[in-house]
Amino acid sequence: MKQKKLFAALLCVVSSLAFAADDSLEEVVVTASRFEEKSTNQPVNMTVITREDIRQSSARTLPELLSTQAGITMRDLFGNNAASASVDMRGFGAAAGQNTLILLDGRRITDPDLSGVQWAAIPFAAIQRIEIMRGSGAVLYGDGATGGVINIITRAPAQTDGHGGFELRTGSYDANELQARGAYFSGVAGIDLTASGLTSEGYRANNRNEQNNVQANLRWFTEAGEWALKLGLDRQDVRLPGARAVQPALGIDQVATDPRGTSTPLDFARRDGDQVALEWQHSLAGADTHLGVAHRRKNQKAFFDFGGFPIYRDSDLTVDSFTPRVRLPHAVGGDSTLVLGADVHRWDYVLRTSNAVGNIGRPINRVKMNQNNTAVYLQNSAHVMADTWLLLGWRREHISMNGRDVYDAGAPGAFFGTAAPAGAFSDNQSAYEVGLRQQINEAITLRGKFGRSFRLANVDEIYETDPSFANQFQFLRAQTANGVEIGMEQQGASGRWSVTGFRNEVHNEIHLDAFTTGAGNTNLPPSRRQGVELDGKWQALSRLNLNAAYTYTHARFLQGVLPGGPFTQVNVNIAGKHVPLVPTHTLTLAASWSLGEQTRLNASTRYVGPQFMDNDEANTLGVKIPSYTLADLKLVHQVGALKFDAAINNLFDRHYFNYAVSSQFTPGRYNAYPLPGRTFYLGLGYQL
DSSP: OHHHHHHHHHHHHHHTOOOOOOOOOOOOBOTTTTSOBSOOOSSOEEEEEEHHHHHHOOOSSHHHHHTTSTTEEEEESSOSTTTTEEEEESSOGGGHHHHEEEEETTEEOOOSSSSOOOGGGSOGGGEEEEEEEETOOHHHHOTTOSSEEEEEEEOOOOSSSEEEEEEEEEETTTEEEEEEEEEEEETTEEEEEEEEEEEEOOSSTTOOEEEEEEEEEEEEEOSSEEEEEEEEEEEEEEEOOOOEEEEGGGTEEHHHHOTTOOSOTTOEEEEEEEEEEEEEEEEETTEEEEEEEEEEEEEEEEEEOGGGOOEEEEEEEEEEEEOOEEEEEESTTSSEEEEEEEEEEEEEEEEEEESSGGGTTSOSEEEEEEEEEEEEEEEEEEEEETTEEEEEEEEEEEEEEEEEEEEOTTSTTOOSOOOOOOEEEEEEEEEEEEEEEEEOSSSEEEEEEEEEEEEOOOHHHHEEEOTTOOEEEOOOOOEEEEEEEEEEEEEETTEEEEEEEEEEEEESEEEEOTTSSSSOEEEEOOEEEEEEEEEEEEEEETTEEEEEEEEEEEEEEOSOEEEEOTTSOEEEEOTTOBOTTOOSEEEEEEEEEEOSSSEEEEEEEEEEOOBOOBTOTTSOSSOOBOOEEEEEEEEEEEETTEEEEEEEESTTOOOOOSOEEEOSSSTTOEEEOOOOOSEEEEEEEEEO
16 A cells, blocks of 8 residues: 555656656667667667657557567457567567567566566656667577567656656546656756556456556766666556366357456456666777666566465565676777677575465465576677678676475465475576678668577476476576578668568477476477568658568477377477467558648558467467457647547457467367457647
8 A cells, every 4th residue: 555655646746747858869779789879880680669659659558569560479368558468579489578588778677487578567658769679689688589689768868958748548448547757957967757557447357457657767967978877666466367268079169258258256466566777887088888787676476266276476586787898999990899798697586385365474385596697798890891890799608596495284275295306507608699781872781690599497487397296496408599680671761661581490499398297398399480571661641651561480390299298198299380379470551641730640450360379389279369450540639738649449349369378188178368359548648
């Protein structure tokens, strides 16, 4: 209750600020080198989503916005403010969240567990831009960047007098949201505050969601650099409606007969997080130095009834990081640079399990794990000829993990339990990248790149059960991938377009083996992801902008047989089979039409092709997640400092879902998660 009052007070404070704004700051790109740059000639497949792009989009959440881009798909279980959503770059399916690295202001918020990114903790009002780097990032950021990196850049206090405003939104399923922002700059220091709160009953039964966030960014500018202090708080309380079962042999089809119902009326999850980061940047004689220290904490609670066999989980995860780096200019090619850096991360994880909320004081199992990552890296960007850039990068990372488990046989609900024997693991992994960018003329550019990336099993993937259902720490081999891509882009006065072909050869992929007795994870046989990404923007008329993005993804296992067990299928051949949860074709078309000086109509449609369900590695279930096409409309009208907007999502009320999982115990049965039909939203904003 005290935290709710704090969030309410901060919302009132921020929304009452009457500051001025300046969104016309010169755009910089930081992801490609971990330093701010006015532009980049590096051979990376980069897309920047600007604040204007966000304003024009009809997307309700960050994953929806990202899924409009080439090479990116999203999955959502409930459709309630992205409470259980993930994004997938270049076809990693169920393991997408561990192969797409998410950064907030250059710091990783993809954690070493399976909880996923808290997308709703980053409201649109706090975002300055989003940088998407496809198929790159392992050299600069390390573990988990095989698919690519998404860097969300929050708004900072500009060196102007100030700014402020708020946005109110209400809509279907009793959704109500407030986002408020204020910024102030005076002399050499400034502050930017954003606060938001949302409540929604959700499309499904037992799916109420409450989300509150506060972010602060304080800057102090010096003659040669700046200090930055960044603070954040977030809280989420969400009910979990579970899946809808389908089993044709028994005449069960809850997706068709009761898509909004729930089979888990008692399930819920809560999440509380806070973060603080202190950064120092300094420039001297052309050399740039950046020192950063950060601390982030999250507590997660979840209750699952499991038909009368309940489990309550209470976990704490903290991460401390130290990330020094320096950028040095050198004479090779004129304006070439060398980036040298180190990353030190320490994660501490504690999990307590029980059979009820009231019994967690004496948990059945108490699991403690810590993970230490220490890495050094370098990246050289050389202007080798007048129109040619060469990128060379290398990273070496050391990882160590330790786990221990305590089982209390006298704890309430304890029944034939076990404690996992203590375990430890260490490894050294390398990543590299070689890229070339060639400017053909003023409009056309060619680029190519190849490299190596890696991923490590996280704490939730390691703490599992053996075939006799005894707890154990299952330390797995590191996943590695060799990737290559080639692309071309053209820019002109009326727009731009690009085409990219890519291939990733993945070895020892870390994933749940659905056909093994127990719930163990494993290293899968080799697989390959390859495809083509097309992206374009066109100023068709003076008042009409058109956008298009298409992706073809071919994701298959190259070889292998999953042995299975006595309660599942055995000797499951997956050679040549499609990787589940990866659509072959996706297409997005969008238009923004200025109806007048103060009125704009935005429209978009997105097609997602059929895909095999999770657990269907053998491709034998006989049914796929159906393809779907969604259309959205958004009308925005500005009257002085007031902004009115109205949006319709899923305009044609399509019934669809984008996640389903096949049963490994009952042939022909699967669980699906229906997503909302047609929804309406109205918004009012005020800016000074």
